[in-house]
Amino acid sequence: MKPLLIFLFILFSIKIQAQNVFIRGKIMNPVSQTVEIMIFPYAQKSIFETLLLNEKNEFEFKTTLTDIAYVTLTFDKNRPISQGGRLQWYILEPNDTISMTFDAKYFWKTMRYTGNAAPKFEYYKEDLITTNLQKDWETTAKTKLTKSKTDFYQYLVEIERLKLKLLEKYKSKVTTQFYTICKADIKSDISTKTVRAVYQEAQKRKIDVTPELIPAAFRAALTSMAPPQDSITAKSMGYPFTLMYLFMLNHPTQGVEFGDRNAYLKANKSKFHPAFAETLSSELLEEEIAYKGSNEEVVKQVIAFEKEYPNSRFLARIKNRLIEKEAFLPGKPAFAFTLPDTAGRNVQLADFKGKIVYLDFWASWCGPCLAEMKPSLKIKEHFKGHDEIVFLYISTDKNEADWKKAIAKHQITGLHVRDNQNVSKAFGVSGIPSTFIIDRYGNFQTIQPPKPTQNNGNDLIKVLESALTK
Incomplete structure (x- = not known):
C-alpha cells in the first residue's frame, strides 16, 4: 500500500509542477459572474476558457507555458479597454504568477497587482493610462492625419518615444525577453499607423508606395528596423509582419505588389532571420488554411513547410488547423444558421x-x-x-x-x-x-x-x- 501512496504522491507532485502559470483575481461590484480568458502561446495551440466567479467574486486560472504567451482577460464585453472592460495582449512567461483586485465601477483607479508578474502588468497599466486614457493617442493621430501630414508623423514619433520611455522605467524589474518583445510591440503599434497612412496616400494619388511619402524629418525614425531581428523579437505578436512591411517600404521587389506578403517572402527570404522566416512562413500558411481550407493546394504547402522546417514548433498547430478545415471539404454539410x-x-x-x-x-x-x-x-x-x-x-x-x-x-x-x-x-x-x-x-x-x-x-x-x- 505504501508504494502505491508514494506513486500517487509523485504523480500529484508532477501535475502541480506542470502548472507553472497562475492568474487570480477578486472583483468588487462585478457586472458579470464570468471572466473570459484567451491565451495565445508562441507556437502552441490557443486556449479559450470562461471562468466562473466564486461566492467571494474571485476567479483563478492555471496553465502550463513552455514559452511566452499573450493573454486577454475580459471582464465586461460591453465596455472598451479604456473603461475597464478587459486587459488585452499582456505578455506572460513561464512561472509567472499574478493576482489582481479591482472595483468594476472604478476599474483603472482601483486595479492593484501582486505576484512576480506584477511589474509587467503595472507597465501595461501605466502605458494605457498615459498614452490611451490621457492622450487617446490613436484617435488624436487619426485626427492629425486629416489636417496635417507633418503633424501626424511628428506625433507618431513623439508617441513612440513616450512609450519607449515608459518601458525603460521597468527594464530592471522585468526579464530581458519581456523588455525586448515589448519594444518590438511598440514598434508594431507605431509602424501599423505609418504603413497604413503611406499606403492610403499612395492609393489616393495612384502612385507607388515609397518612404518618400513620409516627411524627411521623420522618415528615418519611422522606417528604422529596430529592434533587430532575432529569436526573441520573432515572438512578438505583430513585429514579424511589421518588419516585412518595412522591408517592402524600404526595399521593394520588382514585380511584387506592395502588401503581397506571400510573394515578397518568397522573393526575399534571405533578408529575414531564420526565426523570422519560419514564423512568417507558418503564419502565412495558417492564413492560407483558414482562407482556402484543406484542399490539395494547401496540403502541398503544408508538406513543403514540413520539409523545410522538419522540427518546427509550429507544425503541430498547422496540422491541427488542417484537420479542423476538413469539415469544409466539398460535399461536407454547410453549417445551419x-x-x-x-x-x-x-x-x-x-x-x-x-x-x-x-x-x-x-x-x-x-x-x-x-x-x-x-x-x-x-x-x-x-x-x-x-x-x-x-x-x-x-x-x-x-x-x-x-x-x-x-x-x-x-x-x-x-x-x-x-x-x-x-x-x-x-x-x-x-x-x-x-x-x-x-x-x-x-x-x-x-x-x-x-x-x-x-x-x-x-x-x-x-x-x-x-x-x-x-
Whole structure:
C-alpha cells in the first residue's frame, strides 16, 4: 500500500509542477459572474476558457507555458479597454504568477497587482493610462492625419518615444525577453499607423508606395528596423509582419505588389532571420488554411513547410488547423444558421435547399469587401432569370444602421442578413471578405471561389455555372 501512496504522491507532485502559470483575481461590484480568458502561446495551440466567479467574486486560472504567451482577460464585453472592460495582449512567461483586485465601477483607479508578474502588468497599466486614457493617442493621430501630414508623423514619433520611455522605467524589474518583445510591440503599434497612412496616400494619388511619402524629418525614425531581428523579437505578436512591411517600404521587389506578403517572402527570404522566416512562413500558411481550407493546394504547402522546417514548433498547430478545415471539404454539410434580414425576418440556410447559394461575409467598414460589390453586378446580370442561384450576404457589422446604410449606398443587390458572431465563427471566417458556394443539397461546393474582380468576373461565373450542372 505504501508504494502505491508514494506513486500517487509523485504523480500529484508532477501535475502541480506542470502548472507553472497562475492568474487570480477578486472583483468588487462585478457586472458579470464570468471572466473570459484567451491565451495565445508562441507556437502552441490557443486556449479559450470562461471562468466562473466564486461566492467571494474571485476567479483563478492555471496553465502550463513552455514559452511566452499573450493573454486577454475580459471582464465586461460591453465596455472598451479604456473603461475597464478587459486587459488585452499582456505578455506572460513561464512561472509567472499574478493576482489582481479591482472595483468594476472604478476599474483603472482601483486595479492593484501582486505576484512576480506584477511589474509587467503595472507597465501595461501605466502605458494605457498615459498614452490611451490621457492622450487617446490613436484617435488624436487619426485626427492629425486629416489636417496635417507633418503633424501626424511628428506625433507618431513623439508617441513612440513616450512609450519607449515608459518601458525603460521597468527594464530592471522585468526579464530581458519581456523588455525586448515589448519594444518590438511598440514598434508594431507605431509602424501599423505609418504603413497604413503611406499606403492610403499612395492609393489616393495612384502612385507607388515609397518612404518618400513620409516627411524627411521623420522618415528615418519611422522606417528604422529596430529592434533587430532575432529569436526573441520573432515572438512578438505583430513585429514579424511589421518588419516585412518595412522591408517592402524600404526595399521593394520588382514585380511584387506592395502588401503581397506571400510573394515578397518568397522573393526575399534571405533578408529575414531564420526565426523570422519560419514564423512568417507558418503564419502565412495558417492564413492560407483558414482562407482556402484543406484542399490539395494547401496540403502541398503544408508538406513543403514540413520539409523545410522538419522540427518546427509550429507544425503541430498547422496540422491541427488542417484537420479542423476538413469539415469544409466539398460535399461536407454547410453549417445551419438562422439570422435576421433587414426587415427583422428570420432567414435560414435551409430555406434555399435545391438552390446554389453564393455566401459572402462582409462589413460596411471593409474596403476590400466593398471593392468587390460593383464588379459582382456583372455576375448577377449574367445569371439574371436564374432563380436557382441565391446571392446571400452576411454582414459582420455590429451597428445595424451602418449595415443598412452601406447596402443602400453601394447598391448591393441580393439577400442580406446580419451575423451574431456565431455564424462567422462556425464558418471559420478569420478575415473578410470571405465567400463560400453551397450546393443544392446544403453542402460545401467551393471555399473562397474566385473574386468578382478576378478576370473580369469570368472565373467566378464558370464556378457558378459548374455548380448549376451538379
